[in-house]
Amino acid sequence: MPGQRRGTAIAMSDEERDTFLRGSPVCRVATVGPGGHPHNGALWFAWDGSALWLNSLVRSQRWTEVSRDGRVSVVVDDGGFDFLRLRGVELLGRALPVGEVPRTGEPNDELRSPERLFAEKYGDFRYDGRHGWLRLRPEKIVSWDFGKLRA
Template identity: 85%
Template sequence: MVPGQRRGTAIAMSHEERDAFLRGSPVCRVATVGPGGHPHNGALWFVWDGTDLWLNSLVRSQRWTDLARDARLSVLVDDGGFEFLQLRGVELLGRAEVVGEVPRKGEEVDELRSPERLFTEKYGDFRYDGRHAWLRLHPEKVVSWDFGKLRA
Protein backbone atom coordinates (compact mmCIF):
# COMPACT_ATOMS: atom_id res chain seq x y z
CA MET A 1 0.00 0.00 0.00
CA VAL A 2 1.24 3.49 -0.87
CA PRO A 3 1.28 5.86 2.16
CA GLY A 4 -1.54 8.39 1.81
CA GLN A 5 -3.27 6.29 -0.83
CA ARG A 6 -6.57 5.35 0.83
CA ARG A 7 -8.50 4.24 -2.22
CA GLY A 8 -7.55 3.04 -5.64
CA THR A 9 -4.48 1.09 -4.66
CA ALA A 10 -4.91 -0.98 -7.84
CA ILE A 11 -4.18 2.13 -9.91
CA ALA A 12 -1.58 3.70 -7.61
CA MET A 13 1.87 4.27 -9.06
CA SER A 14 4.80 2.56 -7.37
CA HIS A 15 7.44 4.84 -5.84
CA GLU A 16 9.65 4.27 -8.88
CA GLU A 17 6.80 5.02 -11.33
CA ARG A 18 5.83 8.13 -9.37
CA ASP A 19 9.40 9.44 -9.22
CA ALA A 20 9.93 8.90 -12.96
CA PHE A 21 6.58 10.56 -13.72
CA LEU A 22 7.37 13.61 -11.56
CA ARG A 23 10.88 13.96 -12.96
CA GLY A 24 9.62 13.81 -16.53
CA SER A 25 6.52 16.00 -16.32
CA PRO A 26 7.06 19.61 -17.44
CA VAL A 27 4.32 21.52 -15.60
CA CYS A 28 2.40 21.30 -12.34
CA ARG A 29 -0.67 23.11 -11.12
CA VAL A 30 -0.35 24.74 -7.72
CA ALA A 31 -3.44 25.49 -5.64
CA THR A 32 -3.21 27.87 -2.69
CA VAL A 33 -5.80 29.18 -0.26
CA GLY A 34 -6.78 32.59 -1.58
CA PRO A 35 -8.61 35.49 0.03
CA GLY A 36 -11.78 34.43 1.81
CA GLY A 37 -10.71 30.79 1.63
CA HIS A 38 -11.24 30.52 -2.12
CA PRO A 39 -8.67 28.45 -4.04
CA HIS A 40 -6.20 30.03 -6.42
CA ASN A 41 -4.64 27.85 -9.11
CA GLY A 42 -1.66 28.45 -11.35
CA ALA A 43 0.76 26.50 -13.49
CA LEU A 44 4.47 26.36 -12.66
CA TRP A 45 7.66 24.63 -13.67
CA PHE A 46 8.99 22.40 -10.92
CA VAL A 47 11.58 19.79 -10.05
CA TRP A 48 11.29 16.66 -7.94
CA ASP A 49 14.35 15.46 -6.03
CA GLY A 50 12.84 12.17 -4.90
CA THR A 51 11.70 13.58 -1.57
CA ASP A 52 10.65 17.21 -2.07
CA LEU A 53 8.95 19.18 -4.81
CA TRP A 54 10.70 22.48 -5.62
CA LEU A 55 8.77 25.40 -7.12
CA ASN A 56 10.43 28.46 -8.59
CA SER A 57 7.76 31.12 -8.15
CA LEU A 58 7.40 34.82 -8.85
CA VAL A 59 7.49 36.59 -5.50
CA ARG A 60 5.08 39.28 -6.68
CA SER A 61 2.20 36.92 -7.37
CA GLN A 62 -1.11 35.91 -5.88
CA ARG A 63 0.47 32.54 -5.05
CA TRP A 64 3.21 34.16 -2.96
CA THR A 65 0.71 36.42 -1.19
CA ASP A 66 -1.54 33.46 -0.42
CA LEU A 67 1.32 31.35 0.93
CA ALA A 68 2.51 34.16 3.20
CA ARG A 69 -0.95 34.08 4.80
CA ASP A 70 -1.51 30.29 4.71
CA ALA A 71 1.32 27.93 3.74
CA ARG A 72 -0.99 25.05 2.75
CA LEU A 73 -0.91 24.02 -0.87
CA SER A 74 -1.91 21.25 -3.22
CA VAL A 75 0.15 20.44 -6.29
CA LEU A 76 -1.25 18.41 -9.17
CA VAL A 77 0.88 16.86 -11.91
CA ASP A 78 -1.12 14.94 -14.48
CA ASP A 79 -1.26 13.90 -18.09
CA GLY A 80 -3.37 11.77 -20.32
CA GLY A 81 -5.31 11.87 -23.47
CA PHE A 82 -8.83 11.55 -24.65
CA GLU A 83 -9.19 8.01 -23.35
CA PHE A 84 -9.91 7.12 -19.73
CA LEU A 85 -7.12 4.52 -19.57
CA GLN A 86 -4.55 7.17 -20.52
CA LEU A 87 -5.20 9.29 -17.41
CA ARG A 88 -2.47 9.36 -14.77
CA GLY A 89 -1.25 11.81 -12.21
CA VAL A 90 0.10 12.64 -8.79
CA GLU A 91 -1.30 15.01 -6.16
CA LEU A 92 1.03 16.25 -3.40
CA LEU A 93 -0.31 18.07 -0.36
CA GLY A 94 1.52 19.91 2.38
CA ARG A 95 2.94 23.25 3.39
CA ALA A 96 5.25 25.48 1.39
CA GLU A 97 8.57 26.49 2.88
CA VAL A 98 10.60 29.39 1.51
CA VAL A 99 14.25 28.43 0.94
CA GLY A 100 16.91 31.03 0.24
CA GLU A 101 16.69 34.73 -0.35
CA VAL A 102 13.53 36.46 -1.58
CA PRO A 103 13.83 37.25 -4.39
CA ARG A 104 16.64 34.91 -5.42
CA LYS A 105 19.74 36.79 -6.60
CA GLY A 106 22.38 34.08 -6.36
CA GLU A 107 23.52 34.00 -2.73
CA GLU A 108 25.21 30.65 -1.91
CA VAL A 109 22.59 28.38 -0.34
CA ASP A 110 23.61 24.73 0.08
CA GLU A 111 20.00 23.51 0.08
CA LEU A 112 19.42 25.04 -3.37
CA ARG A 113 22.37 23.43 -5.18
CA SER A 114 20.44 20.28 -6.04
CA PRO A 115 17.12 21.89 -7.09
CA GLU A 116 18.90 24.51 -9.21
CA ARG A 117 20.99 21.80 -10.90
CA LEU A 118 17.85 19.70 -11.51
CA PHE A 119 16.01 22.76 -12.84
CA THR A 120 18.85 23.49 -15.28
CA GLU A 121 18.93 19.85 -16.43
CA LYS A 122 15.16 19.84 -16.96
CA TYR A 123 14.50 23.25 -18.49
CA GLY A 124 17.84 24.64 -19.62
CA ASP A 125 20.02 27.38 -18.22
CA PHE A 126 18.89 28.58 -14.79
CA ARG A 127 19.33 32.32 -14.18
CA TYR A 128 18.71 34.53 -11.18
CA ASP A 129 16.35 37.25 -12.32
CA GLY A 130 15.61 38.95 -9.01
CA ARG A 131 11.89 38.20 -9.43
CA HIS A 132 11.63 34.53 -8.41
CA ALA A 133 12.36 32.57 -5.24
CA TRP A 134 12.26 28.93 -4.20
CA LEU A 135 9.47 27.13 -2.41
CA ARG A 136 9.90 23.60 -1.10
CA LEU A 137 7.01 21.23 -0.56
CA HIS A 138 7.85 18.26 1.62
CA PRO A 139 4.62 16.33 0.97
CA GLU A 140 2.51 15.30 3.93
CA LYS A 141 0.30 13.26 1.60
CA VAL A 142 0.86 11.86 -1.89
CA VAL A 143 -1.84 10.26 -4.02
CA SER A 144 -1.21 8.83 -7.49
CA TRP A 145 -3.21 7.15 -10.22
CA ASP A 146 -2.55 5.44 -13.52
CA PHE A 147 -5.76 4.20 -15.08
CA GLY A 148 -3.71 2.29 -17.63
CA LYS A 149 -3.17 -0.30 -14.89
CA LEU A 150 -6.82 -1.30 -15.27
CA ARG A 151 -5.97 -2.96 -18.60
CA ALA A 152 -4.36 -5.89 -16.79
Protein backbone atom coordinates in the same frame (compact mmCIF):
# COMPACT_ATOMS: atom_id res chain seq x y z
CA MET B 1 2.97 10.14 5.41
CA PRO B 2 -0.55 8.73 5.11
CA GLY B 3 -0.98 6.16 2.37
CA GLN B 4 -3.42 6.12 -0.48
CA ARG B 5 -6.65 4.56 0.81
CA ARG B 6 -8.67 4.23 -2.36
CA GLY B 7 -7.48 3.31 -5.80
CA THR B 8 -4.50 1.25 -4.70
CA ALA B 9 -4.91 -0.85 -7.87
CA ILE B 10 -4.11 2.21 -10.00
CA ALA B 11 -1.56 3.83 -7.67
CA MET B 12 1.93 4.37 -9.04
CA SER B 13 4.86 2.71 -7.31
CA ASP B 14 7.40 5.09 -5.74
CA GLU B 15 9.71 4.54 -8.72
CA GLU B 16 6.91 5.16 -11.25
CA ARG B 17 5.87 8.30 -9.37
CA ASP B 18 9.42 9.66 -9.21
CA THR B 19 9.99 9.02 -12.93
CA PHE B 20 6.65 10.65 -13.78
CA LEU B 21 7.34 13.75 -11.64
CA ARG B 22 10.89 14.18 -12.94
CA GLY B 23 9.68 14.03 -16.55
CA SER B 24 6.48 16.10 -16.35
CA PRO B 25 6.88 19.72 -17.44
CA VAL B 26 4.11 21.56 -15.57
CA CYS B 27 2.26 21.33 -12.28
CA ARG B 28 -0.85 23.12 -11.08
CA VAL B 29 -0.50 24.73 -7.67
CA ALA B 30 -3.63 25.45 -5.63
CA THR B 31 -3.21 27.91 -2.78
CA VAL B 32 -5.65 29.24 -0.18
CA GLY B 33 -6.82 32.69 -1.24
CA PRO B 34 -8.64 35.44 0.59
CA GLY B 35 -11.70 34.18 2.42
CA GLY B 36 -10.53 30.60 1.98
CA HIS B 37 -11.19 30.56 -1.76
CA PRO B 38 -8.70 28.51 -3.83
CA HIS B 39 -6.37 30.02 -6.40
CA ASN B 40 -4.84 27.70 -8.97
CA GLY B 41 -2.00 28.33 -11.41
CA ALA B 42 0.48 26.45 -13.57
CA LEU B 43 4.16 26.43 -12.69
CA TRP B 44 7.47 24.77 -13.54
CA PHE B 45 8.95 22.60 -10.81
CA ALA B 46 11.68 20.16 -9.81
CA TRP B 47 11.20 16.91 -7.87
CA ASP B 48 14.15 15.60 -5.84
CA GLY B 49 12.53 12.39 -4.62
CA SER B 50 11.26 13.81 -1.34
CA ALA B 51 10.36 17.45 -1.99
CA LEU B 52 8.72 19.41 -4.78
CA TRP B 53 10.56 22.65 -5.55
CA LEU B 54 8.49 25.46 -7.06
CA ASN B 55 10.18 28.42 -8.73
CA SER B 56 7.67 31.26 -8.38
CA LEU B 57 7.55 34.98 -9.00
CA VAL B 58 7.74 36.60 -5.57
CA ARG B 59 5.37 39.38 -6.64
CA SER B 60 2.55 37.01 -7.48
CA GLN B 61 -0.78 36.08 -5.96
CA ARG B 62 0.64 32.59 -5.34
CA TRP B 63 3.60 33.89 -3.31
CA THR B 64 1.37 36.24 -1.29
CA GLU B 65 -1.05 33.44 -0.48
CA VAL B 66 1.67 30.93 0.45
CA SER B 67 3.24 33.57 2.71
CA ARG B 68 -0.09 33.98 4.49
CA ASP B 69 -1.14 30.31 4.52
CA GLY B 70 1.35 27.70 3.29
CA ARG B 71 -1.22 24.98 2.62
CA VAL B 72 -1.10 23.85 -1.01
CA SER B 73 -2.34 21.10 -3.26
CA VAL B 74 -0.21 20.41 -6.33
CA VAL B 75 -1.38 18.27 -9.25
CA VAL B 76 0.80 16.92 -12.04
CA ASP B 77 -1.12 14.97 -14.67
CA ASP B 78 -1.28 13.90 -18.30
CA GLY B 79 -3.27 11.65 -20.58
CA GLY B 80 -5.72 13.58 -22.71
CA PHE B 81 -8.98 12.05 -23.92
CA ASP B 82 -8.18 8.33 -23.54
CA PHE B 83 -9.34 7.26 -20.05
CA LEU B 84 -6.79 4.43 -19.83
CA ARG B 85 -3.96 6.92 -20.44
CA LEU B 86 -4.85 9.22 -17.53
CA ARG B 87 -2.00 9.45 -15.03
CA GLY B 88 -1.23 11.87 -12.29
CA VAL B 89 0.04 12.71 -8.84
CA GLU B 90 -1.40 15.02 -6.19
CA LEU B 91 0.90 16.28 -3.44
CA LEU B 92 -0.54 17.97 -0.37
CA GLY B 93 1.23 19.86 2.38
CA ARG B 94 2.78 23.20 3.22
CA ALA B 95 5.02 25.19 0.89
CA LEU B 96 7.77 27.20 2.55
CA PRO B 97 10.21 29.76 1.07
CA VAL B 98 13.85 28.65 0.95
CA GLY B 99 16.79 30.98 0.34
CA GLU B 100 16.80 34.70 -0.23
CA VAL B 101 13.64 36.32 -1.61
CA PRO B 102 13.90 37.09 -4.44
CA ARG B 103 16.68 34.67 -5.38
CA THR B 104 19.77 36.52 -6.63
CA GLY B 105 22.33 33.73 -6.38
CA GLU B 106 23.67 33.92 -2.83
CA PRO B 107 25.39 30.59 -2.16
CA ASN B 108 22.90 28.20 -0.55
CA ASP B 109 23.69 24.50 -0.13
CA GLU B 110 19.99 23.66 0.30
CA LEU B 111 19.22 25.04 -3.19
CA ARG B 112 22.13 23.43 -5.03
CA SER B 113 20.22 20.24 -5.91
CA PRO B 114 16.85 21.79 -6.89
CA GLU B 115 18.58 24.41 -9.06
CA ARG B 116 20.62 21.70 -10.80
CA LEU B 117 17.49 19.55 -11.35
CA PHE B 118 15.56 22.58 -12.63
CA ALA B 119 18.36 23.50 -15.08
CA GLU B 120 18.59 19.90 -16.33
CA LYS B 121 14.85 19.82 -16.89
CA TYR B 122 14.23 23.22 -18.49
CA GLY B 123 17.61 24.34 -19.77
CA ASP B 124 19.86 27.08 -18.51
CA PHE B 125 18.90 28.39 -15.06
CA ARG B 126 19.54 32.06 -14.31
CA TYR B 127 18.82 34.26 -11.34
CA ASP B 128 16.59 37.12 -12.42
CA GLY B 129 15.92 38.76 -9.06
CA ARG B 130 12.17 38.20 -9.52
CA HIS B 131 11.72 34.53 -8.53
CA GLY B 132 12.12 32.61 -5.31
CA TRP B 133 12.01 28.97 -4.25
CA LEU B 134 9.14 27.29 -2.43
CA ARG B 135 9.69 23.80 -1.04
CA LEU B 136 6.81 21.38 -0.54
CA ARG B 137 7.61 18.33 1.56
CA PRO B 138 4.38 16.43 0.96
CA GLU B 139 2.34 15.28 3.92
CA LYS B 140 0.24 13.15 1.57
CA ILE B 141 0.74 11.87 -1.98
CA VAL B 142 -1.98 10.32 -4.12
CA SER B 143 -1.26 8.91 -7.58
CA TRP B 144 -3.21 7.27 -10.37
CA ASP B 145 -2.39 5.46 -13.59
CA PHE B 146 -5.57 4.18 -15.22
CA GLY B 147 -3.44 2.21 -17.70
CA LYS B 148 -3.01 -0.32 -14.88
CA LEU B 149 -6.66 -1.28 -15.38
CA ARG B 150 -5.73 -2.94 -18.70
CA ALA B 151 -3.90 -5.74 -16.89
